[in-house]
Amino acid sequence: MASGTVRDEEPRSRRIRRDFLASRRDLLEAAERLLAKQGGRFSLTDLAAEAGVSTATAYRHFPDVPTALDAYYTQLVELLVTRMEAVPPGPDALRRFVAVCEVWVREAVGWGPAVVHVRSSRGFLQRLRAEDPVIGRLFDALAPMLAKLADAGFIPPTPADYGVLLWVTVFDERVVVDLHDSLGWPAARIATELTGSILRALGRPAGATG
Amino acid sequence: MASGTVRDEEPRSRRIRRDFLASRRDLLEAAERLLAKQGGRFSLTDLAAEAGVSTATAYRHFPDVPTALDAYYTQLVELLVTRMEAVPPGPDALRRFVAVCEVWVREAVGWGPAVVHVRSSRGFLQRLRAEDPVIGRLFDALAPMLAKLADAGFIPPTPADYGVLLWVTVFDERVVVDLHDSLGWPAARIATELTGSILRALGRPAGATG
Incomplete structure (x- = not known):
């Protein structure tokens, strides 16, 4: 796809930063959905799954659920x-x-x-x-x-x-x-x-x- | 002690009832102290210890901490x-x-x-x-x-x-x-x-x- 070409031209550091911010936003939106649905009782793995990111990625943002x-x-x-x-x-x-x-x-x-x-x-x-x-x-x-x-x-x-x-x-x-x-x-x-x-x-x- | 004599004359069922109410009161007072001191993070065993009653007695009143x-x-x-x-x-x-x-x-x-x-x-x-x-x-x-x-x-x-x-x-x-x-x-x-x-x-x- 065409955007792939554009993306490849982006400096690697900027792409990493953009992906980091995107996964953070996904995690915070997922936290809102889980809270509204089931209150505060969920794990960081649940949060990662809801956000559609890996548990390792979730840990790169937050050491635990209270911090998230x-x-x-x-x-x-x-x-x-x-x-x-x-x-x-x-x-x-x-x-x-x-x-x-x-x-x-x-x-x-x-x-x-x-x-x-x-x-x-x-x-x-x-x-x-x-x-x-x-x-x-x-x-x-x-x-x-x-x-x-x-x-x-x-x-x-x-x-x-x-x-x-x-x-x-x-x-x-x-x-x-x-x-x-x-x-x-x-x-x-x-x-x-x-x-x-x-x-x-x-x-x-x-x-x-x- | 003199009060022991009086107590022995009390019907057994009434004494049991009175002890039950006393231990319940002790447990609820202990719950208030623990909440004020450390929030809601304590076990039924902690609650029993704070109240000065056995864990078995605590379970006779409450199946778990949320119920207490x-x-x-x-x-x-x-x-x-x-x-x-x-x-x-x-x-x-x-x-x-x-x-x-x-x-x-x-x-x-x-x-x-x-x-x-x-x-x-x-x-x-x-x-x-x-x-x-x-x-x-x-x-x-x-x-x-x-x-x-x-x-x-x-x-x-x-x-x-x-x-x-x-x-x-x-x-x-x-x-x-x-x-x-x-x-x-x-x-x-x-x-x-x-x-x-x-x-x-x-x-x-x-x-x-x-």
């Missing part, structure tokens, strides 16, 4: 934060907050059924203080959005740690998945209800508009 | 609900709600460090619909309190499933333990802040009194 799950969770938070930050600032901190919440819910509806099985028993603030990089990344994205809501007068000033803890708690994947699966709510309704609840919890008057 | 943890969690929710329901109705649904929330936080500060390790990956509403008796017991205690708040005009009417889900989410043991351990808040402050947040989330105007 950490990598899956890290990548997912990175993607979530990137998508949240891609929401245009716009003229209005409140409208941006609402849009960011909707991005979060739409993401959580997708990966929630997998992620509910990798949640830590440690608290959000506990991990933040232990300088967990994933939690730090999420906090650093969310705290300024709350500060902007307060600066613009939409909510009263709130300590960042309490405000962010409340936000991540109400938008927990388990809550989103539960509303989606148990009550049959579509993502848009979940986003509307949870956003209303968190804004009121943060002190925005019920029924306020604009 | 279920029994621990069931007993704990039963105790929590009993203590909530023991809060006097009084003249005012709001004051009772505040008192119930404080009971919850005080309980959660005590057993939270253990319970964060036995939380289910399944959603609250999902377990309610699957007729999980423990979740049903909690829902049946909480839903009428929200209805009374609404009847008395303190919050707008809220669908019971969404309102209770929000309440149990905000009062999650992980949140309570996190505020206690990471921010050093005493139980009274945690109760005040979380109760304010959930009441506002449920639609009570911020700053409202009485």
